Amino acid sequence: MLTSERRTKTLTAVLMIAPFVITYLTVFAYPVYKMFALSFTDAPLIGDGRWIGFANYLKLLNQKLFFTSVWNTGYFVLLTVVPNTLVGLGLALMVVRLKGWLQSLVLVLFFLPYILPVSVVTQIWEWVLDQQFGIARYVIELFTGRRISVFRDPIWAMPMVALVTVWWTNGFNLLLFIAGLRNIPADYYEAAMLDGATRWQCFRRITWPLIWPVTALVLTLQLILQLKIFDQVYLMTEGGPFNSTYVLLQLVYREAFRLNHGGLGSAVAVFLFLIIVTVSVLQYQLLRVRGR
Amino acid sequence: MQRKSVGNILLLVLTLCVACMWAFPLYWAVVTSIKPEQEVVTKTTFIPDVFNFSAYYFALFETNLASWYVNSLVTSITVTVVVILISVMCAYALSQIVFPGRRLLYGIILASFMVPSQALVVSQFVLMYRFGLINTWGGIILPQLIVPVVVIVYKQFFDSVPKELREAAKLDGCGDFQILFRLYLPLNWGITTALAIITYIMAWNAFLWPFLVTNSEEMMTVTVGITQVDDAFGVKYARDMAVAILAALPVALAYLLFQKRVTQALMLSSGIKG
Numbered sequence: 001m002l003t004s005e006r007r008t009k010t011l012t013a014v015l016m017i018a019p020f021v022i023t024y025l026t027v028f029a030y031p032v033y034k035m036f037a038l039s040f041t042d043a044p045l046i047g048d049g050r051w052i053g054f055a056n057y058l059k060l061l062n063q064k065l066f067f068t069s070v071w072n073t074g075y076f077v078l079l080t081v082v083p084n085t086l087v088g089l090g091l092a093l094m095v096v097r098l099k100g101w102l103q104s105l106v107l108v109l110f111f112l113p114y115i116l117p118v119s120v121v122t123q124i125w126e127w128v129l130d131q132q133f134g135i136a137r138y139v140i141e142l143f144t145g146r147r148i149s150v151f152r153d154p155i156w157a158m159p160m161v162a163l164v165t166v167w168w169t170n171g172f173n174l175l176l177f178i179a180g181l182r183n184i185p186a187d188y189y190e191a192a193m194l195d196g197a198t199r200w201q202c203f204r205r206i207t208w209p210l211i212w213p214v215t216a217l218v219l220t221l222q223l224i225l226q227l228k229i230f231d232q233v234y235l236m237t238e239g240g241p242f243n244s245t246y247v248l249l250q251l252v253y254r255e256a257f258r259l260n261h262g263g264l265g266s267a268v269a270v271f272l273f274l275i276i277v278t279v280s281v282l283q284y285q286l287l288r289v290r291g292r
Numbered sequence: 293m294q295r296k297s298v299g300n301i302l303l304l305v306l307t308l309c310v311a312c313m314w315a316f317p318l319y320w321a322v323v324t325s326i327k328p329e330q331e332v333v334t335k336t337t338f339i340p341d342v343f344n345f346s347a348y349y350f351a352l353f354e355t356n357l358a359s360w361y362v363n364s365l366v367t368s369i370t371v372t373v374v375v376i377l378i379s380v381m382c383a384y385a386l387s388q389i390v391f392p393g394r395r396l397l398y399g400i401i402l403a404s405f406m407v408p409s410q411a412l413v414v415s416q417f418v419l420m421y422r423f424g425l426i427n428t429w430g431g432i433i434l435p436q437l438i439v440p441v442v443v444i445v446y447k448q449f450f451d452s453v454p455k456e457l458r459e460a461a462k463l464d465g466c467g468d469f470q471i472l473f474r475l476y477l478p479l480n481w482g483i484t485t486a487l488a489i490i491t492y493i494m495a496w497n498a499f500l501w502p503f504l505v506t507n508s509e510e511m512m513t514v515t516v517g518i519t520q521v522d523d524a525f526g527v528k529y530a531r532d533m534a535v536a537i538l539a540a541l542p543v544a545l546a547y548l549l550f551q552k553r554v555t556q557a558l559m560l561s562s563g564i565k566g
């Protein structure tokens with residue numbers, strides 16, 4: 001009696017998890033395995049290859065473009081992660097002071113870019129930053145005294161991609177910070193003001209320490225997200241000029257899809273995969289330690 | 293208790309200025325799209341001299357936008373429905389039914405949260421090729437179906453439904469499928485809408501995978517297709533902006549209509565209760 005009831009239970013459970021588990025094994029787990037397997041072969045994109053051990057990885061170590069990509073990915077992360085977090089906090093501090101419909105309106109203005117497709121974002125900014133007719137040329141001229149084709153200039157290209165990225169992705173950080181700020185009890189500020197604290201003191205002694213958990217969360221989420229940079233770079237600069245914006249995921253794309261080196265492309269993918277998983281595990285540990 | 297006066301007003305003005313600057317590129321895109329191509333490159337006008345919709349006419353009738361729209365709608369709606377369905381069933385089983393391997397499965401799903409799907413594109417492409425799904429809706433859809441966070445969020449919500457409810461339904465002779473679809477899902481309707489909307493937005497916005505798996509222009513999604521327009525016709529900014537605005541419309545509307553839900557879903561998926 002009891003065992004048959006348990007059997008029915010298990011059967012129901014299996015029926016319920018089956019669609020997810022089967023899909024998971026096919027389009028997720030198997031590709032993870034296949035990525036590792038391919039990286040040890042000389043396979044083209046489509047078709048079989050021979051087992052060549054670590055030769056692909058050794059090849060990468062001798063490839064200049066690989067180091068350029070690692071460097072550029074790091075540079076992009078540097079240009080986006082901390083700035084994007086600070087901008088998010090700054091904007092959130094502004095938005096929470098507002099009330100009613102005004103707050104909703106301002107929030108929409110700040111948040112809207114986040115839900116746009118990446119290609120829409122890059123099209124808009126290519127127009128805004130157009131060397132000849134773009135509206136931003138006035139600003140650029142004001143500061144540099146000349147017109148610059150920002151996506152064709154090795155110095156300007158990456159910072160501009162980073163700027164566009166901050167504009168595009170900041171809405172998410174903003175939401176997290178607003179939620180965090182709303183959780184800080186208002187009495188803290190009232191008490192501080194009674195004691196005659198300045199705005200800066202309030203921020204330094206109350207807001208900053210209490211918002212820190214959210215800041216740490218945003219920083220790590222940003223780090224993981226920005227390591228995966230590809231779309232914006234590909235659409236705005238295609239990695240140029242002179243590879244000054246070439247990034248890791250683009251190297252995966254180039255080796256596997258352009259040059260038909262499925263094996264070598266997978267090796268780069270494995271490298272990126274390992275970095276991101278390491279960062280994620282560290283983040284998880286950090287969050288757990290803090291949760292205690 | 294507020295410090296009134298000059299400081300506050302200055303801050304308010306500053307906030308409004310920053311907000312307007314932030315949204316300016318969007319405004320500029322809209323304004324550009326309703327100017328004649330001539331005015332776009334000859335004058336800097338913040339309000340067009342004449343309203344001209346020829347760029348939209350071009351976008352709608354002289355590009356493949358219509359077929360891209362169909363592709364995007366079909367694939368993102370399918371992704372949304374299937375993701376919600378398979379995740380909700382899996383989450384219910386994980387939350388309510390005791391079966392062997394349940395902890396292990398949940399552990400694996402939690403861990404999958406960390407796997408960057410972008411790193412899998414090469415092997416997923418090989419797989420889709422084997423299935424004969426390159427350049428098809430199926431090829432675009434399949435790899436987007438695993439969203440571990442949806443399972444995790446649903447499980448957390450189901451965990452907090454009072455156990456007595458399920459017991460009572462059981463006594464009334466309901467099976468687990470009935471309990472899920474008649475009781476648990478309606479009880480958590482809010483979170484379902486939130487997750488569905490965000491999944492739809494993410495699927496509509498997906499770029500890398502649809503870009504890799506489609507190579508004929510007719511099969512592209514909107515997000516990928518619009519990058520083809522300037523290649524084919526040379527740079528015409530009013531047209532580019534009209535195309536971009538039409539491409540963004542379905543997600544912008546989804547957000548504006550369901551702001552609260554979008555916010556809630558984003559909070560939940562980052563581990564903050566909304």
